Amino acid sequence: MSEHHESAAPPPGATRLALVSDCGNCFGLCCVALAYAASADFAIDKPAGRPCPNLAQDFRCGIHRELRGRGFQGCTVYDCFGAGQKVSQQTFGGRDWRTAPDTAASMFAVFPVMRGLHELLWYIAEALDLPRARPVHAELRAVQEETESLTALAPEDLAALDVSAHRDRVNRLLLRASELVRAEFPGKKKDRRGADLMGARLRGADLRGANLRGAFLIAADLTGADLRLADLIGADFRDARLSGADLTEAFFLTQAQVNAAKGDATTRIPPSLTRPAHW
Known part of the structure; x- marks a missing residue:
């Protein structure tokens, strides 16, 4: 590889x-x-x-x-x-x-x-x-x-x-x-740790401050979703649709997770990561 x-x-x-x-x-x-x-x-x-x-x-x-x-x-x-x-x-x-x-x-x-x-x-x-x-x-x-x-x-x-x-x-x-x-969003701290969200319809979802540790987001529709200050450690983003999604302040997000997802020029990612060539 x-x-x-x-x-x-x-x-x-x-x-x-x-x-x-x-x-x-x-x-x-x-x-x-x-x-x-x-x-x-x-x-x-x-x-x-x-x-x-x-x-x-x-x-x-x-x-x-x-x-x-x-x-x-x-x-x-x-x-x-x-x-x-x-x-x-x-x-x-x-x-x-x-x-x-x-x-x-x-x-x-x-x-x-x-x-x-x-x-x-x-x-x-x-x-x-x-x-x-x-x-x-x-x-x-x-x-x-x-x-x-x-x-x-x-x-x-x-x-x-x-x-x-x-x-x-x-x-x-x-x-x-x-x-x-995530304490910045006390009323929005959605706990989705380890959740099965495969294919979930989360278009435009407000996921600011959410706990998505280890969540299965395979093929989920996160188009336009707001994931700022969400904990994404270990979340499975394979084939997740991220067009227009905002991950700029999401943390514990890795290059491998970004590479596995389906984003485009409108997807906003943290500055420490690189936009994949296949997007």
Whole structure:
């Protein structure tokens, strides 16, 4: 899946910059380490650890410009939050799995762990940019430092790391930050956490300050909806219609979520993200 996705525009600050995917400095890890099944997102089955047949010897995608037309829409949506280049260039010191095959198994095991840590760092950095979340900023900075230290572990220690337990700790702080931010709309804090909104008709909906954490918004009609200051962490936006929707102040929204949706020139997105080329 290397050299495929719409990368987020680098936000200010070294931490956020390091969390933007740089496929040119990665050994195509998402194209090898991850498994996928033939579906609407992928044209073929591929087990974890086997290189995608479209991966070239220089670790670039051989059908990069044709991915959607060739049935690999899932590749255009995926984002590793910079974990690929971190594992390739720092954890393994620039040794690639082709010329140093003894690193392959360990590298492929470490990649999803690093990706999980980098995603957490993205959310933490965003929470630290939210002025209304200032009461928890000190705790967030502490957990940010801890998470960054985990990304520097040796390969064997990274592979053994319990990311889920660490994520639970971080998520408690992110939830507190979310509550502080969304408190601006005390009468509008719609709780749709984990809600099944697949195909829902939400055209023009006022969702300001809504809790949409983990909501299933697959193919939902959000045309013209107002999602400012909505918590969108983990919300599934696959094929959701976002024409005219306002997500400018929505938080915990990622590039992968935006890539998966159907927007256009009238869709307003946060400045830290990039408008997908396929919109």
